[in-house]
Amino acid sequence: MAGAIFNGLLYRQLKDRSYRAFRRPFDVSRAAVFTDPSLPPVTRMALRMRELFRQEEPVILEGQRIVFLRTVTGVPDIFSEKEWQEIRASHRIHECGYLSNICADYGSAIASGLDSRKEQIEERLMVAKTQGDTEGILFLEAALSQIEAVFYLVEKYKNKALELGREDIAETLSALPHRGARTFREALQLFRILHYTLWAEGEYHNTVGRFDQFAWPYMKRDMEEGRLTRKEAEDLVEEFFISFNWDSDLYRGVQQGDNGQSMMLGGVDESGNDAYNELSEICLRTSHRLGLIDPKINLRVSSGTPIERFVEATRLTGAGLGFPQYSNDDVVIPALEQLGYETKDARNYTVAACWEFIIPGLGMEIPNIGALSYPEAVEKAMLDGLEDCKDFEEFKDRVRAEISAEADLICAGLGGLYIIPAPFYSILMDGCIGRARDITLGSKYNNYGFHGSGLATAADSMEAIRHHVFELGDVTAKDMKEAVLRDFDGYEELLHSVRYEDSKLGDNDPRVNALAAELMEWFADALEGRRNERGGRIRPGTGTAMFYLWDVKKLAASADGRRKDEALGTNFSPSLFVRSKGPFSVIQSFASLPVSRNINGGPLTMEFHSSVFDTEEGIEAVASLVRQFVILGGHQLQLNSVNRERLIDAQKHPENYSNLIVRIWGWSAYFVELDREYQDHLIARQEFDA
Amino acid sequence: MPDGTVFDIKEFALHDGPGLRTAVFLKGCPLRCEWCHNPEGQSFLPELVKNKSSCAGCGLCERGCRHPGCAPWGVCLKVCPNNCLKIAGRRMTARELADRLLRNESFLRKGGVTFSGGEPLCQADFILEVQELLGGIPVAVETCGCVAPEIFKKAASAVERVYMDIKLIDREEHIRRTGRDNDVILENASWLLVSQIDAVFRVPLIPGVTDTDANLRGIAEFLSGYTSVCVELIPYNRLTGAKYRSVGREYSPSFDETLPPNRNTAVFESRGIRCRAY
DSSP: OOOOOSOHHHHHHHHHTGGGGGOEEOOGGGTHHHHOTTSOHHHHHHHHHHHHHHHOOOOOOTTOSSOOOOOEEOOOOSSOHHHHHHHHHHSEEOTTSSOBSOOOOHHHHHHHHHHHHHHHHHHHHHHHHHHTOHHHHHHHHHHHHHHHHHHHHHHHHHHHHHHTTOHHHHHHHHHHHHHOOOSHHHHHHHHHHHHHHHHHHTOBSOOOBOHHHHSHHHHHHHHHTTSOOHHHHHHHHHHHHHHTTTSGGGSOOSSTTOOOOEEEEEOBOTTSOBOOOHHHHHHHHHHHHHOOSOSEEEEEEOTTSOHHHHHHHHHHHHTTSOOOEEEEHHHHHHHHHHTTOOHHHHTTOEEOSSSOEEOTTTBOOEEEEEEEEHHHHHHHHHHHHGGGOSSHHHHHHHHHHHHHHHHHHHHHTOOSEEOOOOHHHHHTSTTHHHHTOOGGGOOSBOOEEEEEEOHHHHHHHHHHHIIIIIIIOOSOHHHHHHHHHTTTTTOHHHHHIIIIISOOTTTTOHHHHHHHHHHHHHHHHHHTTOOOTTSOOEEEOSOOTTHHHHGGGGOOOOTTSOOTTOOOOSSSSOOTTOOOSOHHHHHHHHHTSOGGGSTTOOOEEEEEEGGGGGSHHHHHHHHHHHHHHHHTTOOEEEEEEEOHHHHHHHHHOGGGOTTOEEEOSSSEEEGGGSOHHHHHHHHHSOEEOO | OOEEEEEEEEESOSSSSSSEEEEEEEOOOSOOOTTOSOGGGTSSSOEEEEOGGGOOOOOGGGSOOOOTTTGGGTSOSSOOTTOOEEEEOEEEEHHHHHHHHHTTHHHHTTEEEEEEESOGGGGHHHHHHHHHHTTTOOEEEEEOOOSOHHHHHHHHHHSSEEEEEOOOSSHHHHHHHHSSOSHHHHHHHHHHHHSOOOEEEEEEEOTTTTOSHHHHHHHHHHHTTOTTOEEEEEEOOTTHHHHHHHTTOOOOOSSOTTSOOOOOOHHHHTTTOEEEEO
16 A cells, blocks of 8 residues: 555665765864864864764765765764863763754755855854854854855765766755755755754754645645656655665664654644645655654644544554654643743644654753653652551652652752754754854753653552552551562562552543542642743653663562562553553543643553554544544554564564564664663553454 | 343454444353354353463462452462453443443444444343443444344344354254354344344354355355345454463364465355455
């Protein structure tokens, strides 16, 4: 159904990895140019990219139209280890220190080209010089240098194209970076150049944003004016999608595949009108046809979205890539407005690398700066004070206080943020040139976000305590504590009861749903009204990222019968070992929770056996299930088509499964490239069959 | 209010009717089909199901206990660390079951509830009572048809759709393979064919047993003349054996499980009968 691949030649080169033969290590003897300690960081960043582009050799593959390939790898850091130590001593460093996880305003840069940006910078530089604004001067000079570096590399590619007799490429490149795109092909090529340059500058988790919005006018005009057929457009989009996969292995996050190249489709325009278009549909189908892990597809939907669109998207889910991930405009947009986002900006939301809601061009947000562990709060409340609690309400107060204390602690560590300047990224963000300040120093939206991991484990543990200690009274507070501390050794009956017989989040039991809702409200209350040092808010969320594995290292067993070292569920999902009553109950449980106040992002994740997608009835049923999730007010949903037997076999015979794709917490990956603990987590998840 | 014995409730059942559905499996069946893939649904009584593949052999369940509920089973049901032991067959009132189903009402309004089994029409009053309480949510049944005609008619007339198996057309063969003759089944089927009820006839394709051209032709002959009828051919489920082990029974089918099913839709289509093979 997905049809044959247009770009077979390119696809084969991607899969046989022959193009990687062009790669070579960075010539480190040239690193002194940009590691000179007397130079300011922003200048070093510009010098480093200039040096990288000097070393880059243009490669044009057979059959390629959208060019730019990374050939130089292992670019040294701008700071020495000693410098890093000093920076860390006085600053908070987020992850690697480089800018990540935001979304550029590609649309306006593709439209205007870089000449006009260059002029703006030059004009602003004159002002900065008359003002004696040294910081501004350094930034603007670095930005100018980055634009020149891009022009330089484009020129090299153009000459290479001419040398190879590829006049079409030379022609596309000749005016392109200067005056902006006029055709669809030019728009795709310019996007590629800009996105490539972000990676080259050193930023990571470089998202794609609302591609079907900013590229659609070019496709539409080309088709209206007879320059492009639908088929040619599909062919180009396919090559464009392939282009995200050439260099992605160089951009490894926590695991291979965690590279943040997420694309958002659908949603509304600035005025709130449905903006899904022909290009959106082409993207869904192209992703299905190619079966590659990048770009990672997201789809904005609402209760008004026609069922056909859910069906189209479900076909893609059936391809087993872990896409698309759905975001519900009905919930997300008002919740963002509630947080202070302007309506037109809220309507333009996209996602960061995984699922965090951010605004292209305007957000210098760090939506993954911290993570609250719900189970840790419950564990502390239990170990420190369960025996002193007269009733369950008192215990709840203790949990609430622990959540508040944990939030305080995370917030206390947020000050003094330093991010390595990103002069080229700044050029693609709104207002940086006008302010003469790097994007890493702030933008219109400077909100932070915290993940909230282990919600289900925490809610289920509270339910077990409520039920056994305070309702039935068949377990004393002391025994419950002992059982958890001893990993239930000697408490087999209690283990069986709390683990398998008690209600769980996902069973649509109103009592457990209410406990989970309270936990989320307490988290939101703990962050309500807080401001970070940049004036931004702190948004509580429903994602876990890798904390579903990391958190358990510091936890004992838990009162819900989770054994010591057993992983938490991923994101906004039932506990890992729980076998819920079924998809309807799971969706109802999670859609009932107060996501509007916990809007940092993080989807309900559900796994379906691949055979569910074998028939039209199955696809239609999944589509209406998704629609029902949206109608019930869920905020984000991500479905997987999986087959546990295949995963187990792939662990035994990885050589037979090099193309097997799975979804981890917010990104898709090749199964055999994952560490074992991530593989095992996938195998342990509940799989709904037909 | 009648009680029912339920051995499973499955949300999002895809093969049991259109839309978003929950299937309810009722315990007990008059037939003993050799290939039955729900062996725990045959007996009308609750029974112990043991998931041997998860059993770590820790022996905790055999240590003895004082739980009144465990006494009839000879093992403790409340201690297994891997949850291997379960009782298939839970008595539920119509109210209890309806309440359980209505918790997902917004989904079921876009599909419905299907009663399967076992033979659900052995508990027809229960089904009709639950249907009453479901407030218009469409109800379907999956029946082998081996129930008294008056019960069959009453239940089939009340529900939205009937899925009825016709396994074997030959009477003797039917006795040999299912333990009962097919007289009442064919009588009920004949009535269903002339009724205005939305019905789908299903033939399980058991290699060399029911999927022979002769049997399929015989069934097609039986149905011919009723061009509004719809037939579905359902291939044998090769995972059937595993379930028998969990209820402590031998599974030794006399047919070759590995043979590909004969999806002969042509014998139906040539008689103007709509037919779909899965």
